[in-house]
Amino acid sequence: MAGKKKEIQLQATILNQTQWEEMLLVKGLTVVDVYQAWCGPCKAVVNLFRRLKNEYGEDDLLHFAVAEADNVLTLAPFRDKCEPAFIFCVDGKMIDIVKGANGPLLSKKVVAVLEQERKIVAGEMPRPEVQELIFFEEKEPEEEAEEEEAGEQEKYTVVIIKPDAVAEGKVEEIIQTITEAGFIVAAHNEKILNEEEVRDFYRNRSEEPDFEDFVAFMVSGPSHILIVVEGKEAHEVMPLEMSNLCDIHDSVEEASRQLAFFFPDFLKKATGPNVERTLALIRPALLRERRESILKRIEDDGFTIAMQKEIVLTEDQARQFYKEHENEDFFPVLLEEMTSGPTLALGLVRENAVEKWRKLLGPKVIEEAKEQCPNSLRAEFAIDSAPINQLHGSASAGQAAKELEFFFPVEHTLAVIKPSALEEHKDDIIGQVKEAGFIISEMQETHITPEIAAQFYKAHEGQPFYEQLVEYMSKGPSMVMILTKENAVEDWRKLMGPTDPEAAKQISPQSLRAQFAQDILRNAVHGSSTADHAVQSIQYLFGDIDLESLKHKLIYL
Ligand code: CMP
Numbered sequence: 001m002a003g004k005k006k007e008i009q010l011q012a013t014i015l016n017q018t019q020w021e022e023m024l025l026v027k028g029l030t031v032v033d034v035y036q037a038w039c040g041p042c043k044a045v046v047n048l049f050r051r052l053k054n055e056y057g058e059d060d061l062l063h064f065a066v067a068e069a070d071n072v073l074t075l076a077p078f079r080d081k082c083e084p085a086f087i088f089c090v091d092g093k094m095i096d097i098v099k100g101a102n103g104p105l106l107s108k109k110v111v112a113v114l115e116q117e118r119k120i121v122a123g124e125m126p127r128p129e130v131q132e133l134i135f136f137e138e139k140e141p142e143e144e145a146e147e148e149e150a151g152e153q154e155k156y157t158v159v160i161i162k163p164d165a166v167a168e169g170k171v172e173e174i175i176q177t178i179t180e181a182g183f184i185v186a187a188h189n190e191k192i193l194n195e196e197e198v199r200d201f202y203r204n205r206s207e208e209p210d211f212e213d214f215v216a217f218m219v220s221g222p223s224h225i226l227i228v229v230e231g232k233e234a235h236e237v238m239p240l241e242m243s244n245l246c247d248i249h250d251s252v253e254e255a256s257r258q259l260a261f262f263f264p265d266f267l268k269k270a271t272g273p274n275v276e277r278t279l280a281l282i283r284p285a286l287l288r289e290r291r292e293s294i295l296k297r298i299e300d301d302g303f304t305i306a307m308q309k310e311i312v313l314t315e316d317q318a319r320q321f322y323k324e325h326e327n328e329d330f331f332p333v334l335l336e337e338m339t340s341g342p343t344l345a346l347g348l349v350r351e352n353a354v355e356k357w358r359k360l361l362g363p364k365v366i367e368e369a370k371e372q373c374p375n376s377l378r379a380e381f382a383i384d385s386a387p388i389n390q391l392h393g394s395a396s397a398g399q400a401a402k403e404l405e406f407f408f409p410v411e412h413t414l415a416v417i418k419p420s421a422l423e424e425h426k427d428d429i430i431g432q433v434k435e436a437g438f439i440i441s442e443m444q445e446t447h448i449t450p451e452i453a454a455q456f457y458k459a460h461e462g463q464p465f466y467e468q469l470v471e472y473m474s475k476g477p478s479m480v481m482i483l484t485k486e487n488a489v490e491d492w493r494k495l496m497g498p499t500d501p502e503a504a505k506q507i508s509p510q511s512l513r514a515q516f517a518q519d520i521l522r523n524a525v526h527g528s529s530t531a532d533h534a535v536q537s538i539q540y541l542f543g544d545i546d547l548e549s550l551k552h553k554l555i556y557l
Contacts, residue, residue, distance in 0.1 A: 492528075
């Protein structure tokens with residue numbers, strides 16, 4: 001009985017993340033045996049630990065604990081691993097690890113760390129800068145093979161650098177540490193997480209007692225979110241000089257959810273080998289005469305139209321876009337054609353989109369296209385009255401990125417989930433907003449007053465439905481949101497569908513209004529009609545907000 005009591009005291013049991021964090025605060029060295037439920041803590045080392053405790057434990061600087069990998073978030077990378085692992089924790093950090101029940105090594109390390117701790121406590125030496133270990137999932141060989149088959153995205157890890165580390169200017173340092181350890185930062189996004197995002201993203205911590213404080217902290221300032229990929233030279237563990245500065249989320253099943261959450265465009269980019277985006281332009285004459293058939297042909301040929309925008313280019317815009325051709329003979333004709341009416345700009349996605357689109361277009365000169373490649377689009381969709389070819393494609397991936405930015409700059413729009421839809425369809429609508437690749441930069445549930453509604457819809461004053469509209473919009477809470485992405489204004493309008501749900505059901509049955517609107521007045525959602533209106537209404541509803549700071553720049557390395 002006495003022996004058993006001694007054993008319990010020798011190794012504290014860590015049952016959850018909170019107890020893990022409490023353990024980190026204990027003075028001195030704690031050696032944690034990380035175990036799996038099916039095999040229990042490692043018995044082979046207990047006698048050794050007892051001996052060490054007896055020999056070196058009198059000044060209470062040596063502690064032992066056991067933790068089941070499934071119970072503690074920090075230990076997620078150790079889940080389902082057969083080999084015992086012993087983590088050394090000192091001064092709030094994980095500083096070392098011994099894998100396997102290697103008694104001599106454990107003993108040597110315990111003695112060395114303790115000696116140093118004693119000196120620090122006695123004031124004989126300052127605490128040295130210690131590198132915190134961050135553990136990455138080490139995959140079993142068959143797991144790796146499965147993952148290769150399942151696709152690239154499972155190899156990504158999401159690292160969140162939290163607001164305090166960002167405020168202290170530690171981002172660069174952390175990124176440098178990651179890359180020096182052989183990992184590649186594949187995408188990087190600065191973002192103030194909103195409450196909903198924190199709750200959603202950290203939902204596995206929601207039962208923890210301090211979760212509300214944690215949410216408040218996480219929304220208090222910008223975080224940096226990184227997608228990290230293991231490079232060929234990567235170490236198995238990644239040393240990072242930060243205890244609580246960032247969170248690592250690398251569970252395989254969560255990977256695609258996290259990517260979709262923070263990097264919708266990155267996910268699109270990563271869903272297949274060499275999935276690319278390119279810019280296509282349908283010039284005014286073709287758009288006027290054969291709009292439906294060219295759009296159908298593009299989709300039949302395997303391209304996804306990810307973004308589209310109809311735009312009448314001003315002369316300045318056309319000059320700017322075609323600057324590299326300004327000295328060519330055909331430049332005046334090109335300018336005239338491009339400013340003669342609406343052009344349709346398309347963001348096309350598929351594997352090798354740039355090259356495939358160019359091949360499909362065929363030669364630039366219509367006569368050559370007709371002679372050499374009669375099945376090419378420029379031959380098939382030539383318009384007799386127009387002197388130049390009617391379709392454009394980016395010349396290279398780099399050019400595509402620039403041209404897409406020209407037609408589809410990152411922008412914000414105002415979106416409102418109206419009172420009638422809020423209670424019943426809020427989650428569905430928000431889910432579809434995220435699925436469509438929007439970032440919800442701001443979101444507030446608010447009861448719009450009649451005065452604000454009247455001002456907000458002032459453009460409709462005098463319409464027969466104006467009074468009803470004001471009354472309806474102020475009769476209960478709405479959700480007002482700032483949505484951000486490339487081409488946000490137009491893409492949100494497309495997702496909403498036509499104002500009248502009857503028309504929406506006919507023309508766009510997948511749209512939000514087709515799904516959730518009751519009638520033309522209670523039509524579920526609102527969106528800005530132009531980028532200028534978006535800025536005005538965002539400022540009206542959200543006050544003097546710095547829109548630039550909300551821009552989420554995705555950097556693809
Ligand atoms: P919204 O996109 O918010 O912009 C103006 C709103 O006026 C519109 O959605 C509808 O809710 C409302 N509306 C527009 N036309 C009518 C109509 N004919 N009858 C009633 N309400 C309308």
